[in-house]
Structures are given as C-alpha cells and as structure tokens.
Amino acid sequence: MKRFILACMVLFMSVSAVFAQSDLQVLAVIKMNKNESITVKQLKARVNTYQKQIGKALTVDEKKMVLDALIEERLILQAAQKIGLSIPDSAVDQYFIQSMSQQVGANVTEKELNDLILKTQGVTLDELLTAQVGMNVAEYKTYLKNQLIAQQYVVSQKQAELQAVAPTDEEIRAFYQGNKSSFVWNDMMKVFLVIVPKGTDPEASKLKLNELRNKYIDKKQTLEQMVLESNKEGSAYKAGEILIPIVEASALNLGLSYSNLLSMYDQSEGFVSDMIETDVDFRYLCIRKKYAAKLLGISDVVQPETTITVYDYIRSNLTQQKQMQFVQIAAQDIAKSLNIPANVERKKEGDALNKLLDWEN
Numbered sequence: 001m002k003r004f005i006l007a008c009m010v011l012f013m014s015v016s017a018v019f020a021q022s023d024l025q026v027l028a029v030i031k032m033n034k035n036e037s038i039t040v041k042q043l044k045a046r047v048n049t050y051q052k053q054i055g056k057a058l059t060v061d062e063k064k065m066v067l068d069a070l071i072e073e074r075l076i077l078q079a080a081q082k083i084g085l086s087i088p089d090s091a092v093d094q095y096f097i098q099s100m101s102q103q104v105g106a107n108v109t110e111k112e113l114n115d116l117i118l119k120t121q122g123v124t125l126d127e128l129l130t131a132q133v134g135m136n137v138a139e140y141k142t143y144l145k146n147q148l149i150a151q152q153y154v155v156s157q158k159q160a161e162l163q164a165v166a167p168t169d170e171e172i173r174a175f176y177q178g179n180k181s182s183f184v185w186n187d188m189m190k191v192f193l194v195i196v197p198k199g200t201d202p203e204a205s206k207l208k209l210n211e212l213r214n215k216y217i218d219k220k221q222t223l224e225q226m227v228l229e230s231n232k233e234g235s236a237y238k239a240g241e242i243l244i245p246i247v248e249a250s251a252l253n254l255g256l257s258y259s260n261l262l263s264m265y266d267q268s269e270g271f272v273s274d275m276i277e278t279d280v281d282f283r284y285l286c287i288r289k290k291y292a293a294k295l296l297g298i299s300d301v302v303q304p305e306t307t308i309t310v311y312d313y314i315r316s317n318l319t320q321q322k323q324m325q326f327v328q329i330a331a332q333d334i335a336k337s338l339n340i341p342a343n344v345e346r347k348k349e350g351d352a353l354n355k356l357l358d359w360e361n
Contacts, residue, residue: 047063291304
C-alpha cells in the first residue's frame, strides 16, 4: 500500500513538472531593442483575462490571435523604449483612479474606492478586478502602463494625422438625439467644506473646528475670509467650495452615511451642518446652492457654473473616440511593419504551436 501511495506521489510530481515545463516554454522572442521572451504562461494569463471579459473559452485559433497581439504589443513597447519614451507610475496611478472615479460617479482615492466596493459588494478592489478581468490591481496597473506607453509612441509617430481627426456637426447632433435620455444632472449641491486635521492633539482640533463654525454662524467671518486664512502657512485647517452629486460615493468622501447626505440635501440653502468627525479630522459644511436633477438640452451646460455645453462635451468625447480608433488602427499598422523576422523569432509554429495552445480552459 505504501509503495502504491509513493508511486502515485511520484506520478503526480512528474505530471506537475510536465505542466510547469510546458508553461515555461518560449513561444516567441522579441529582439528589436532587447531579447524578450513570450512564454506559454504569459499567454495563458492574457487569454484568461480575455475569457473573463467575454465569458467563454477561446479556441486555438483565437489564442493564436492573442499571441500575435502580445507580440505586436511588445514590439511597440520596445520601439518606445528605443526612443526613450516612458510613463511614471504616478501617472498610471492617476489614470487608474480617474477612470474608476468616473465609474462610481465621484472623485475617490484608491482607499475610498476599496472601502466603497467592500461596503457595497462585499469584496475588495483586488478581488473585484480579478473576478472581472483576471488581474489584481498591481497587474492591471502594469497592463495599463504598457497600453499608455504604446499609445504615447503611436501618437508621437502619427501626431499630424491625429490632430486632423474630428467629428462633424451632423455626427455630434445625431449622437445627442440617440442618447438624449442619458444627458441629465443628478441632484447636486455646492457646499463649503471646512476641515481641521486631528493631528497630535484631537481636542485642540475639535475646538478649532467649533470656533470656525461659530464665527461663520455669528457672521464674524465670511466664507471668503476663511478660504484666504486657510491658505496661510500655519492656519491648521482647509476650506473651500466643492460641487457634489447626491450619490453614495459623495457621502463616503464627506464622512457621512448616504441617508445623512440625503437628509442634508433636503435642507435649505445656507444650512450649516453640525460638526462631523472622521478617523483623521473634524469638519463641517454649509450648503451654498442646490441643483435639482433635470434632462439637458444640447445647448445646456453639463455642470452648474461652468461654460462647457452638452454640444462641447459630445464633440470632445467623439473626438477622443475617433482619435482612439485612429491610434488603434495606426498601432496595428506600425506593429505589423515591425513584425518581421529580424525583430521576432517564433520558437513554435504549425502543429507544435497548436499542441501547446490546446490546453484545457
């Protein structure tokens, strides 16, 4: 019996080693700027990402297309490196959180986003991204960085043509007519927010916040004066106006529950809140102006107290879409021109490649 168990263990270890060796096999070597291998394991990771997004397993032919895309992506990245193009991690972090903020409808930090997802969906941001796209936050940011570098390289090569890309007036108006119901204001309010960090002496900070609040209520200091004072060195507080949509993410930003934010929106303009305590500061806010939800016409401004109309907004977004399409097509053309034997050595082709790509999903 012991010999049978031992034999099974040896067999299991042998099978595991075979799979490990298979995953490490090199499919192609990119050598335009430096030697860079693409392995079965790397291809599997990208295939897994696509399968999660489309909800079905890829065929061998589709996996070959993913491999070709990986090769072309690496070619453009190496071409970008060759001319010294790079993007700092801080810019990637900013791009990541901006795109995520758009999805939740409010400006949030990465921690606030994680807290919101944990509260509303019961999973972390890492877990949510892994489930949706097959990558955790760090992996997704690496993917984003490569995409941004590739875009930057294509733009540098096709700048003149890119500048000429723009939508027509007819396209702008047609887009508005087809999406009219989506152009709305949420309920919003402009608030004046005063924040005193707790620092090393929370009690003193609490007294400072109450003092500032009472000065405003007693009309001893205007909001404008508070802003000027807050900008001085050693003021020990921050003050300013912000426009917020009445959504759960805004409540999280303000240190309120969503029900409290809804109750506050029911108050009249000029309402001054009680002191609000968060983990790191004391704060209060004053309602300066409220804006009720409404459908927007093509000539309306997209946000209160701004000059950008719905027409301008659509034109800008359609321009970005058209430019992105142009960049994608240009990237494919550039990558294909770089995808030559001098720059790419394919280690597996034909039946040998088919066999490696015929893994179980």
